[in-house]
Amino acid sequence: MWNDLAELRILGLWLQGLAIGLVFVSGILQIAKTVVDRREKTLAGIEQAELEKPGHQIITSGSATVEVVVESSDDTKSHFMDSGGYLVFGQDGAPIMTFNSGDCFGIQNGKNEVVWRAVLSLDAGDPSIGKRLSFLDAAQFIQMGFGPLPPQSVIKKGVAVITINASTRLTLSIPAQKLDGGRIMVLNMNSLKKELEGLPADAGVNK
DSSP states (O other): OTTOHHHHHHHHHHHHHHHHHHHHHHHHHHHHHHHHHHHHHHHHHHHHHHHTSGGGSBOOOEEEEEEEEEEOOOOOEEEETTOOEEEEEEETTEEEEEEEOSOEEEEEOSSSEEEEEEEEEEOTTOTTTTSBGGGGGGOOEEEEEETTSOTTOEEEEEEEEEEETTTEEEEEEEOOEEOBTTBEEEOOOHHHHHHHTTOOOOOOTTO
């Protein structure tokens, strides 16, 4: 073959075609790699965004501040040092996460309203410790109360700010309601679910 001019020409053409084909395949492979890299980057971004949602956090600590405005002409400006408040997430009538405090405040604001406020903490032995925050999706209600609050009070508005792991805040509006036995209830959990997904949920005692 090496002495046959015709065969060498055929071999040269074949090698040339093979080289062109390899260049073509290389180009396709490079394009494919670029597409794969872009898709990988997109999926990595989506995965990171999911992990950054509040619901993915593991609960290690927590606190809550509850503030409600009550219709009242009582001229009180009291720090109740021996009677506090509580906030409970509940499911099927049972608590799944509980915050407590040993004291609370009741302050007349000059508008025939008393502002009740308590700063609560999550006990290190609470069953919610070690769970993902998203487990609160299962909560069906939130119940709150203040020890000294008259049991038939009329709540005009309120807000509960829950802080998990000293970094994630969940802000929940407390609707106007007439109390029965001093229990303050939040039954609409939609705003909580939004906040667990990292979406804004408007709430505030001054709104």
